[in-house]
Amino acid sequence: MLDTQARGFEKALGVLLRANDTTDAAVVRAVTKIIAAVREKGDAAVLQYTARFDRLKAKSVADLELPKERLQEALNRLRREGGAKTTLRTFDGSDSVDALKKAAERIRLYAEKQKLENSFLPPDEYGNQMGQKVQPLDRAGLYVPGGKAAYPSSVLMNAIPAKVAGVGELIMTVPAPGGELNDWVLAAAAIAGVDRVFMVGGAQAVAALAYGTETIPAVDKITGPGNIYVATAKRLVYGQVGIDMIAGPSEIVVVCDGKTDPDWIAMDLFSQAEHGEDSQAILISPDADFIKQVSASIQKLLPTLERKTIVAAAMRNCGALIRVRDMGEAFELVNRLAPEHLELSLDNPRQWLDKVRHAGAIFLGRYTAEALGDYCAGPNHVLPTSRSARFASPLGVYDFQKRSSIIECSPVGASKLGETASTLARGEGLTAHARSAEYRIKNSEQ
Amino acid sequence: MLDTQARGFEKALGVLLRANDTTDAAVVRAVTKIIAAVREKGDAAVLQYTARFDRLKAKSVADLELPKERLQEALNRLRREGGAKTTLRTFDGSDSVDALKKAAERIRLYAEKQKLENSFLPPDEYGNQMGQKVQPLDRAGLYVPGGKAAYPSSVLMNAIPAKVAGVGELIMTVPAPGGELNDWVLAAAAIAGVDRVFMVGGAQAVAALAYGTETIPAVDKITGPGNIYVATAKRLVYGQVGIDMIAGPSEIVVVCDGKTDPDWIAMDLFSQAEHGEDSQAILISPDADFIKQVSASIQKLLPTLERKTIVAAAMRNCGALIRVRDMGEAFELVNRLAPEHLELSLDNPRQWLDKVRHAGAIFLGRYTAEALGDYCAGPNHVLPTSRSARFASPLGVYDFQKRSSIIECSPVGASKLGETASTLARGEGLTAHARSAEYRIKNSEQ
Numbered sequence: 001m002l003d004t005q006a007r008g009f010e011k012a013l014g015v016l017l018r019a020n021d022t023t024d025a026a027v028v029r030a031v032t033k034i035i036a037a038v039r040e041k042g043d044a045a046v047l048q049y050t051a052r053f054d055r056l057k058a059k060s061v062a063d064l065e066l067p068k069e070r071l072q073e074a075l076n077r078l079r080r081e082g083g084a085k086t087t088l089r090t091f092d093g094s095d096s097v098d099a100l101k102k103a104a105e106r107i108r109l110y111a112e113k114q115k116l117e118n119s120f121l122p123p124d125e126y127g128n129q130m131g132q133k134v135q136p137l138d139r140a141g142l143y144v145p146g147g148k149a150a151y152p153s154s155v156l157m158n159a160i161p162a163k164v165a166g167v168g169e170l171i172m173t174v175p176a177p178g179g180e181l182n183d184w185v186l187a188a189a190a191i192a193g194v195d196r197v198f199m200v201g202g203a204q205a206v207a208a209l210a211y212g213t214e215t216i217p218a219v220d221k222i223t224g225p226g227n228i229y230v231a232t233a234k235r236l237v238y239g240q241v242g243i244d245m246i247a248g249p250s251e252i253v254v255v256c257d258g259k260t261d262p263d264w265i266a267m268d269l270f271s272q273a274e275h276g277e278d279s280q281a282i283l284i285s286p287d288a289d290f291i292k293q294v295s296a297s298i299q300k301l302l303p304t305l306e307r308k309t310i311v312a313a314a315m316r317n318c319g320a321l322i323r324v325r326d327m328g329e330a331f332e333l334v335n336r337l338a339p340e341h342l343e344l345s346l347d348n349p350r351q352w353l354d355k356v357r358h359a360g361a362i363f364l365g366r367y368t369a370e371a372l373g374d375y376c377a378g379p380n381h382v383l384p385t386s387r388s389a390r391f392a393s394p395l396g397v398y399d400f401q402k403r404s405s406i407i408e409c410s411p412v413g414a415s416k417l418g419e420t421a422s423t424l425a426r427g428e429g430l431t432a433h434a435r436s437a438e439y440r441i442k443n444s445e446q
Numbered sequence: 447m448l449d450t451q452a453r454g455f456e457k458a459l460g461v462l463l464r465a466n467d468t469t470d471a472a473v474v475r476a477v478t479k480i481i482a483a484v485r486e487k488g489d490a491a492v493l494q495y496t497a498r499f500d501r502l503k504a505k506s507v508a509d510l511e512l513p514k515e516r517l518q519e520a521l522n523r524l525r526r527e528g529g530a531k532t533t534l535r536t537f538d539g540s541d542s543v544d545a546l547k548k549a550a551e552r553i554r555l556y557a558e559k560q561k562l563e564n565s566f567l568p569p570d571e572y573g574n575q576m577g578q579k580v581q582p583l584d585r586a587g588l589y590v591p592g593g594k595a596a597y598p599s600s601v602l603m604n605a606i607p608a609k610v611a612g613v614g615e616l617i618m619t620v621p622a623p624g625g626e627l628n629d630w631v632l633a634a635a636a637i638a639g640v641d642r643v644f645m646v647g648g649a650q651a652v653a654a655l656a657y658g659t660e661t662i663p664a665v666d667k668i669t670g671p672g673n674i675y676v677a678t679a680k681r682l683v684y685g686q687v688g689i690d691m692i693a694g695p696s697e698i699v700v701v702c703d704g705k706t707d708p709d710w711i712a713m714d715l716f717s718q719a720e721h722g723e724d725s726q727a728i729l730i731s732p733d734a735d736f737i738k739q740v741s742a743s744i745q746k747l748l749p750t751l752e753r754k755t756i757v758a759a760a761m762r763n764c765g766a767l768i769r770v771r772d773m774g775e776a777f778e779l780v781n782r783l784a785p786e787h788l789e790l791s792l793d794n795p796r797q798w799l800d801k802v803r804h805a806g807a808i809f810l811g812r813y814t815a816e817a818l819g820d821y822c823a824g825p826n827h828v829l830p831t832s833r834s835a836r837f838a839s840p841l842g843v844y845d846f847q848k849r850s851s852i853i854e855c856s857p858v859g860a861s862k863l864g865e866t867a868s869t870l871a872r873g874e875g876l877t878a879h880a881r882s883a884e885y886r887i888k889n890s891e892q
Contacts, residue, residue, distance in 0.1 A: 099869035110576055113567050121559050121824075130556055130824045135803060137837050151874050184873050220837040238681070239692045242837035246685045264885050270878035306877045349854070357581060361851035367860035367886050368853055371879040375867040378567075378576045379851035391583050391666040391688035393849035403839035405807035405825035407814055408795070414813035421821040423545035427630050428597050431752045432716035433817040439710050440813050 001291060003323045004333070016282065016320060017336060017387065024228060031203045031232045038207035043214045049204040054146075055178045056199065061215035066186070066197040074186035097187065103376035104156050104191050110378030111164040114397040120406070126413030131406045136166035139217060140400055141209035141241075142194065143224035143234075144185060146175035146201055152188035153374060157381050157395065158223050158244075159192035165400035170194050171219055173209060175201020202226075206233035210241045223382070223395065244395055248386035249278040249318075252370055253339040253359075255330050255352075258287030260345040260366045266297035268343060271371050273314035274307040280318040282337065284330045291321045331355035338387040341370045358389045414440040447737060449769045450779070462728065462766060463782060463833065470674060477649045477678045484653035489660045495650040500592075501624045502645065507661035512632070512643040520632035543633065549822035550602050550637050556824030557610040560843040566852070572859030577852045582612035585663060586846055587655035587687075588640065589670035589680075590631060592621035592647055598634035599820060603827050603841065604669050604690075605638035611846035616640050617665055619655060621647020648672075652679035656687045669828070669841065690841055694832035695724040695764075698816055699785040699805075701776050701798075704733030706791040706812045712743035714789060717817050719760035720753040726764040728783065730776045737767045777801035784833040787816045804835045860886040 002012050037045040043061040051057045058064050079097045120131030140162045144155055162170050172189055176199040212218030221242035234243045252272035256265055269281035285291055305311055324330045338358035349364035360383030363370050374381045382395035418437040425433035448458050483491040489507040497503045504510050525543045566577030586608045608616050618635055622645040658664030667688035680689045698718035702711055715727035731737055751757055770776045784804035795810040802808055806829030809816050820827045828841035864883040871879035
């Protein structure tokens with residue numbers, strides 16, 4: 001519990017304002033070596049690292065590719081076996097595959113709205129016309145973590161915008177430690193329309209996607225979450241290919257006026273905290289009594305959680321309940337924290353929207369639990385972390401499209417623009433530029 | 447001269463297909479040290495490196511800031527002294543400051559067209575509404591190289607989109623070796639509306655902009671070109687702040703049907719080649735005779751160039767005149783090269799536009815010299831290099847804006863979405879997520 005009026009608040013806040021310091025020298029060295037090996041030896045290096053790190057031996061990388069029928073099988077098995085059980089007796093009918101499909105449909109609907117289109121300015125007075133042509137990437141790579149953090153929702157959130165953008169081929173890599181795969185993840189890949197899947201993980205998967213091997217095609221952009229080795233590999237291949245972002249630990253800030261059920265707020269905080277011991281969950285409220293109630297709810301509900309050890313560690317390490325003087329101060333704090341997720345658990349939340357300068361996603365109103373956005377509201381759950389909402393955006397269709405400028409000059413227009421270009425080029429000492437422009441000037445004596 | 451039909455063509459092309467390998471271990475070590483020093487010692491480190499690398503001693507970083515009047519003085523001096531002289535007798539009236547202002551106006555007009563706006567989907571059947579809020583960055587940093595490569599056009603191309611986006615404060619850093627500054631650069635900063643200018647360069651400038659010092663404010667994104675130290679520093683601070691891109695050497699590909707004046711084509715190739723000895727200039731044509739004519743023009747015009755030594759080296763190292771069988775093959779090559787600049791020196795160039803998958807900027811028709819785009823056509827001259835046009839876009843207003851997702855659920859809508867979210871969350875083993883969603887399900891017994 002913190003109070004903006006108390007001594008030492010700024011120091012405590014400093015601990016909460018996190019930077020994205022994911023560069024670890026030893027990891028950089030290890031990953032640099034892996035990337036070099038994959039560039040040099042291709043498939044052979046991929047096989048070697050997969051045997052070593054994932055205890056998965058294969059004769060060829062082709063054997064590490066999952067045929068499409070394998071994805072459909074996983075989907076059918078999930079449908080048969082039902083997958084998730086919920087505690088809610090009132091909750092019926094919506095089985096696991098249906099839930100994946102419903103989520104996919106909403107994600108697709110939202111993505112379609114985001115699509116960038118060609119655009120042209122009207123021709124200028126000389127008949128010159130400028131514009132931009134928008135096209136999808138040829139090929140994208142989707143990294144999906146294996147093991148504990150194998151999340152089908154991540155597959156949907158990364159793959160669907162790529163497919164909506166019109167990406168020609170979408171290659172997914174997922175580690176299969178000891179050969180083990182997650183049916184949910186494969187079912188999500190089938191629903192999202194992933195084109196090819198390789199059971200490869202770690203930095204070696206990122207290197208293979210970036211540079212290509214004999215069997216794994218090189219892609220133009222790599223997206224998807226991963227551990228520090230994957231994140232470091234993405235940072236190192238950036239430039240050779242595009243990447244989405246370097247994701248840090250998950251974060252939520254809840255601003256509440258004190259009128260939401262404190263159990264709801266406690267559970268919303270937990271829903272981020274359960275991601276990992278470095279996840280950040282912060283409540284900001286002007287109501288000191290309410291903060292005490294939420295604290296009591298935390299004490300009460302924490303022991304009932306499956307992931308209580310992780311949640312308790314996260315709340316202890318990076319959690320905070322902050323009392324502010326007023327709503328103005330609340331939003332000042334929000335903007336300094338620039339959180340990945342921001343819940344405005346307030347009356348008429350839209351009236352406060354103008355106060356929010358930096359947040360990855362903003363959840364309006366007491367009913368809009370952040371978890372709804374993680375799965376199925378529609379907007380992407382891949383969001384800027386570690387205060388990068390100051391400059392970065394949610395993953396979207398636009399991340400799988402790119403623009404080319406179009407410049408078309410009429411003879412008269414080229415002559416007019418040529419005068420300006422020539423003057424500036426000569427000012428910069430770039431006289432070949434100037435002469436190239438001057439050739440197009442009418443009545444030029446050159 | 448290359449011919450796609452000749453033996454060894456694929457090997458020769460391999461040399462032309464460049465990767466963006468800008469990571470040099472020794473440079474990374476040096477830059478890592480500079481960044482650490484600036485983070486730790488702030489102004490003191492900036493002063494120390496500026497004295498060492500730029501031979502510019504100052505008592506405080508405040509003394510390294512240029513007052514706004516200094517920019518206006520530079521502009522006035524440029525107006526008085528005229529700046530560039532051109533060789534064209536027919537070219538009159540347009541003095542240096544006018545040329546800067548005309549270019550700025552066209553760049554601004556184009557940038558305004560690019561601005562992203564808030565957008566919302568219509569509410570769904572349950573009254574849930576999703577959308578995105580678009581906002582400018584609070585503060586951007588513009589790195590401007592000093593010395594030889596001090597280009598006023600870069601200042602306009604980086605600063606104007608930032609200002610059009612509505613960036614709150616635009617901080618420029620430019621090294622002043624031995625105290626020397628370029629009036630053109632400062633005049634361009636005045637015209638573009640740069641807010642503050644510091645005479646700091648190199649990795650120390652990038653570090654100061656990324657982390658802030660006592661005097662230089664931390665920014666949210668850093669754009670602008672620079673040498674390998676600057677590029678490496680940008681790569682290393684990426685994540686802490688946004689960056690535009692890691693720019694490689696300049697490139698042009700000209701596709702010509704053989705009906706453009708070969709002198710024009712030669713000069714267009716030179717205009718890229720004069721940027722540096724690693725610049726790439728490639729002509730692609732189905733007409734073998736025309737290729738010989740262009741080759742003759744190159745021999746004839748090369749000795750007349752001010753920067754002939756650089757151009758000759760670039761043409762030798764990275765230049766090529768490629769004969770193709772037909773236009774289909776020409777565009778296959780274009781897409782493999784994914785050039786920064788592409789000139790289509792052809793009849794009815796728009797009919798070929800659909801064939802172009804990858805290019806930073808496309809110049810249509812014989813009159814549209816690439817140099818016009820470098821200075822004043824309007825679209826940005828900061829473009830993806832080293833084949834990154836496969837996934838990256840020109841610098842634009844959108845680089846200085848960011849999106850936040852908005853999610854607003856009605857009570858009924860939250861209940862509906864909660865069912866799907868709960869199922870998927872339980873499938874992922876994230877039960878706090880599930881319970882947070884389930885609290886919002888109507889008639890929930892929880």
